[in-house]
Amino acid sequence: MNDPQSDNSFAAGAAYIDGRYMPIGQAAIPITDWGYRRSDVTYDVVGVWEGNFFRLEDHVRRFRSSMRKFRFEPREGDEEIKSVLNRCVALSGLKNAYVAMDCLRGRPAPGMPYHPVHARNYIAAFAIPWVWVMSPEVQKRGGHLITAETLRIPADSVDPTAKNFHWADLTRGQFEALDRGADFALLLDSEGNVTEGPGFNVFFVIDDVVLTPDAGVLEGITRKSVIEICGDLGIPAKVSKVPAAEARAADEIFLATTAGGVMPASRIDGRIMGNDRPGPISMKIQETFWAKRAKGWHATPVDYAAVAAVV
Amino acid sequence: MNDPQSDNSFAAGAAYIDGRYMPIGQAAIPITDWGYRRSDVTYDVVGVWEGNFFRLEDHVRRFRSSMRKFRFEPREGDEEIKSVLNRCVALSGLKNAYVAMDCLRGRPAPGMPYHPVHARNYIAAFAIPWVWVMSPEVQKRGGHLITAETLRIPADSVDPTAKNFHWADLTRGQFEALDRGADFALLLDSEGNVTEGPGFNVFFVIDDVVLTPDAGVLEGITRKSVIEICGDLGIPAKVSKVPAAEARAADEIFLATTAGGVMPASRIDGRIMGNDRPGPISMKIQETFWAKRAKGWHATPVDYAAVAAVV
Numbered sequence: 001m002n003d004p005q006s007d008n009s010f011a012a013g014a015a016y017i018d019g020r021y022m023p024i025g026q027a028a029i030p031i032t033d034w035g036y037r038r039s040d041v042t043y044d045v046v047g048v049w050e051g052n053f054f055r056l057e058d059h060v061r062r063f064r065s066s067m068r069k070f071r072f073e074p075r076e077g078d079e080e081i082k083s084v085l086n087r088c089v090a091l092s093g094l095k096n097a098y099v100a101m102d103c104l105r106g107r108p109a110p111g112m113p114y115h116p117v118h119a120r121n122y123i124a125a126f127a128i129p130w131v132w133v134m135s136p137e138v139q140k141r142g143g144h145l146i147t148a149e150t151l152r153i154p155a156d157s158v159d160p161t162a163k164n165f166h167w168a169d170l171t172r173g174q175f176e177a178l179d180r181g182a183d184f185a186l187l188l189d190s191e192g193n194v195t196e197g198p199g200f201n202v203f204f205v206i207d208d209v210v211l212t213p214d215a216g217v218l219e220g221i222t223r224k225s226v227i228e229i230c231g232d233l234g235i236p237a238k239v240s241k242v243p244a245a246e247a248r249a250a251d252e253i254f255l256a257t258t259a260g261g262v263m264p265a266s267r268i269d270g271r272i273m274g275n276d277r278p279g280p281i282s283m284k285i286q287e288t289f290w291a292k293r294a295k296g297w298h299a300t301p302v303d304y305a306a307v308a309a310v311v
Numbered sequence: 312m313n314d315p316q317s318d319n320s321f322a323a324g325a326a327y328i329d330g331r332y333m334p335i336g337q338a339a340i341p342i343t344d345w346g347y348r349r350s351d352v353t354y355d356v357v358g359v360w361e362g363n364f365f366r367l368e369d370h371v372r373r374f375r376s377s378m379r380k381f382r383f384e385p386r387e388g389d390e391e392i393k394s395v396l397n398r399c400v401a402l403s404g405l406k407n408a409y410v411a412m413d414c415l416r417g418r419p420a421p422g423m424p425y426h427p428v429h430a431r432n433y434i435a436a437f438a439i440p441w442v443w444v445m446s447p448e449v450q451k452r453g454g455h456l457i458t459a460e461t462l463r464i465p466a467d468s469v470d471p472t473a474k475n476f477h478w479a480d481l482t483r484g485q486f487e488a489l490d491r492g493a494d495f496a497l498l499l500d501s502e503g504n505v506t507e508g509p510g511f512n513v514f515f516v517i518d519d520v521v522l523t524p525d526a527g528v529l530e531g532i533t534r535k536s537v538i539e540i541c542g543d544l545g546i547p548a549k550v551s552k553v554p555a556a557e558a559r560a561a562d563e564i565f566l567a568t569t570a571g572g573v574m575p576a577s578r579i580d581g582r583i584m585g586n587d588r589p590g591p592i593s594m595k596i597q598e599t600f601w602a603k604r605a606k607g608w609h610a611t612p613v614d615y616a617a618v619a620a621v622v
Contacts, residue, residue: 037476038478039350116482154465157462165348166350166464171349174426178426
């Protein structure tokens with residue numbers, strides 16, 4: 001650990017846990033930590049593409065907001081978190097990276113009352129090679145979606161705007177998708193409106209208007225980017241309720257996530273949209289997204305030289 | 312690891328992860344494992360008291376049922392799991408232990424599609440010193456409860472009968488309890504009926520009848536034991552809906568969990584029950600529970616000699 005640069009196992013990824021840096025293969029959470037045992041943890045994920053963080057400030061701001069909502073108080077401030085993330089990427093040397101930041105509850109020390117307020121919260125982070133939620137091949141043909149029977153956990157139980165690992169509903173939806181020969185599940189709320197899917201927001205193109213659900217969802221940063229791009233392109237965009245019946249009859253659908261950008265779909269619940277390929281508005285938004293990224297839109301360059309300096 | 316008995320760090324607890332035994336301080340979950348990152352994991356907890364497992368068969372049977380519900384397929388069969396649990400306790404030498412068994416999703420290997428079906432599931436387990444969810448001091452005065460504003464995650468999102476770490480609602484409830492000067496939160500469902508609290512089932516004594524919620528709850532093994540004890544004692548017991556208003560007007564309340572047995576309450580939402588002490592029926596059930604345990608009720612002796620044999 002004294003000379004991390006000499007350890008080439010960092011090439012598979014680099015992690016930080018509560019003050020210490022290590023190769024990703026060594027990064028682990030104590031089995032007794034409530035961050036694992038009660039999923040008492042919040043997180044965020046920022047992408048690095050061609051050596052640049054995308055909307056780093058937005059991600060760290062949302063991470064802090066999630067921490068406040070769950071009443072986490074780690075010792076690291078926002079500037080330190082940004083420096084930790086940079087250092088994880090720099091240690092790994094990765095140009096395209098999936099960069100996660102977690103804040104875990106910890107666990108009350110032995111003898112303390114068994115209440116989360118008595119635990120010392122801490123930060124973990126890591127950079128690993130870029131992950132595509134939807135593979136480039138599937139992006140080309142368009143994802144096949146279903147609306148799942150399993151309902152999204154409602155906001156009066158777990159606040160979806162505070163990013164969390166409560167994914168059993170989303171995981172169950174993914175098994176429903178598998179059983180029905182599809183790629184991804186969209187989850188509905190108890191009133192039959194679309195919410196989100198496993199790790200992504202969803203957009204519908206209906207009569208040349210782009211719609212995305214207004215409630216029961218993470219306020220995604222790629223979602224926000226899509227809405228900004230719609231503004232640039234003069235495409236009307238609306239944040240509103242989307243009943244399942246409208247979703248199933250949409251002209252086009254696409255998904256938005258950090259780990260994949262703008263990802264078009266071509267089928268929903270067995271219905272083929274358009275020509276069974278990504279629709280033209282989805283493609284236009286996807287192209288614009290990556291073109292803007294390539295031009296440095298909301299980019300923060302990774303400081304790869306930071307490795308030596310911070311050891 | 313070759314001679315675990317010589318390593319006295321096992322005294323703090325012993326763990327098993329995917330085929331390997333280790334002192335509890337070394338037991339950790341990879342930060343990238345979906346068991347942590349998506350809380351894609353199920354678990355169970357069995358107690359050891361004075362050298363005996365309590366209802367070991369019931370716990371392992373429920374664990375298997377939870378695994379099936381979440382579509383986990385670890386390599387260990389039920390007999391092997393029992394032997395792993397025994398060995399964890401034997402390694403630790405603990406006479407009173409909290410013994411957990413987890414089944415984690417794992418994570419798809421690099422290059423595999425990003426779907427849980429492509430992950431190799433595995434078992435983790437550990438034995439640590441006995442944990443009291445409610446300290447013996449609080450048990451003596453009776454717990455102070457609240458009904459929380461936060462609602463329990465509904466069964467159409469996450470099946471509560473498959474034991475899981477989706478605790479953000481329960482944790483939030485515990486912060487509500489803290490803010491209101493109480494010990495524990497009871498969570499309601501969206502129709503205003505009581506469900507359960509963080510790690511326990513709840514019982515109400517109303518007009519000499521013992522009631523416990525019928526839906527939205529874990530089918531607790533201590534809960535089942537309480538119902539059996541009511542039968543022994545000739546106390547009418549009923550599994551039914553319990554509206555919050557009835558709960559708040561109950562004559563007595565007690566909680567039931569593996570990590571605490573039968574735990575009486577004395578206040579709810581600021582209202583003092585009886586003489587601000589555990590009620591007589593709660594006390595009778597609590598005494599009977601521990602008296603039966605002492606006589607070997609549903610006991611499986613820990614085989615402490617198994618350590619050497621299995622190395």
